[in-house]
Amino acid sequence: MENIDIMTMPRIGDLAPDFEAVTTIGPIKFSEYIKHNWTILFSHPADFTPVCTTEMSGFAQEQAFFSKLNTKLIGLSIDSIHSHLAWVNNVRTNTNVYMDFPIIADIDMKVAKLYGMLHPGASETAAVRAVFFIDPKGTIRLIMYYPLNVGRNMAEIKRVLIALQTADQNSCALPLNWEPGEMVIVPPPKTLKQMDSVIANETYEKIDFYLAKKSLE
Numbered sequence: 323m324e325n326i327d328i329m330t331m332p333r334i335g336d337l338a339p340d341f342e343a344v345t346t347i348g349p350i351k352f353s354e355y356i357k358h359n360w361t362i363l364f365s366h367p368a369d370f371t372p373v374c375t376t377e378m379s380g381f382a383q384e385q386a387f388f389s390k391l392n393t394k395l396i397g398l399s400i401d402s403i404h405s406h407l408a409w410v411n412n413v414r415t416n417t418n419v420y421m422d423f424p425i426i427a428d429i430d431m432k433v434a435k436l437y438g439m440l441h442p443g444a445s446e447t448a449a450v451r452a453v454f455f456i457d458p459k460g461t462i463r464l465i466m467y468y469p470l471n472v473g474r475n476m477a478e479i480k481r482v483l484i485a486l487q488t489a490d491q492n493s494c495a496l497p498l499n500w501e502p503g504e505m506v507i508v509p510p511p512k513t514l515k516q517m518d519s520v521i522a523n524e525t526y527e528k529i530d531f532y533l534a535k536k537s538l539e
Contacts, residue, residue, distance in 0.1 A: 331438030334465060338363075338456045339436045345396070345424035346406050352396075353460065355424070360393040360483065361456040364474075365439045365449035369401045369409035373473045377451070379413060380476045382421040391483060392458075395423040400434060400449055403427035441467075453479065455486060492538055505535040 366374040439449035451468035
């Protein structure tokens with residue numbers, strides 16, 4: 323298989339590459355499917371494997387959470403649509419968890435290559451555990467990569483989604499280990515007037531003028 327040039331891989335701030343694909347809910351055009359929504363696109367190495375089953379089930383069990391935050395889910399692996407359907411049904415039969423979000427059947431590896439999900443050092447035939455957070459404008463906002471043998475952290479995926487939306491809605495930044503409901507960082511001043519305004523604001527929790535926190539409540 324040809325090597326993938328890292329410079330062609332999507333990066334934070336890029337528009338999410340568009341594609342058409344066969345999925346478990348039928349054919350989709352990605353840009354149309356995600357329109358006006360936040361989207362989490364995630365890949366898994368293979369159907370009928372233990373770690374992937376726990377992860378995909380985890381996404382399915384959190385669908386109400388993601389829907390509440392106007393976020394669509396779409397999975398991917400380099401398996402056929404027949405394998406996907408059999409796996410979804412197998413998981414539903416054995417665990418009563420229904421993975422009814424679309425799963426891309428990327429048998430020709432087109433989408434995996436487009437999104438840099440194939441890392442030859444790990445495997446040439448399986449996508450690593452990639453997670454792409456895409457905003458309603460179609461811009462990639464955050465990317466996570468996990469190796470084949472380490473499952474993702476659902477709590478962190480949920481935290482990151484809330485953090486991205488909170489930062490956008492409040493024009494702020496978020497400190498280390500931020501959790502929903504905690505104070506956020508005031509954007510650092512860029513002029514003397516802004517600096518004096520931060521210094522004078524008694525509602526801020528300040529280390530100094532360049533590091534001030536505020537409550538969103």
